[in-house]
Amino acid sequence: xxxxxxxxxxxxxxxxxxxxxxxxxxxxxxxxxxxxxxxxxxxxxxxxxxxxxxxxxxxxxxxxxxxxxxxxxxxxxxxxxxxxxxxxxxxxxxxxxxxxxxxx
Numbered sequence: 001x002x003x004x005x006x007x008x009x010x011x012x013x014x015x016x017x018x019x020x021x022x023x024x025x026x027x028x029x030x031x032x033x034x035x036x037x038x039x040x041x042x043x044x045x046x047x048x049x050x051x052x053x054x055x056x057x058x059x060x061x062x063x064x065x066x067x068x069x070x071x072x073x074x075x076x077x078x079x080x081x082x083x084x085x086x087x088x089x090x091x092x093x094x095x096x097x098x099x100x101x102x103x104x
């Protein structure tokens with residue numbers, strides 16, 4: 001990810017798994033969700049363009065990248081709950097979501 005020094009990286013125990021994430025910037029939160037088989041690294045060129053006006057949250061989704069790889073929980077409802085729990089863990093009451101590559 002570009003500009004890691006301007007943000008932080010961590011792992012959060014949420015919804016029965018541990019998610020790796022990066023955050024950067026300030027302002028209203030926006031979560032960037034990568035597709036399969038990518039990781040949060042996919043967003044490395046976009047993140048610096050958003051951080052002046054947004055707090056950007058870039059997780060590695062369940063089962064991918066540096067997040068845990070549990071045996072189950074890969075349905076969209078569980079993975080949505082993962083992101084809701086992660087944003088709550090990070091202290092965001094509201095947030096926008098941008099994703100790619102998850103459509104039919």
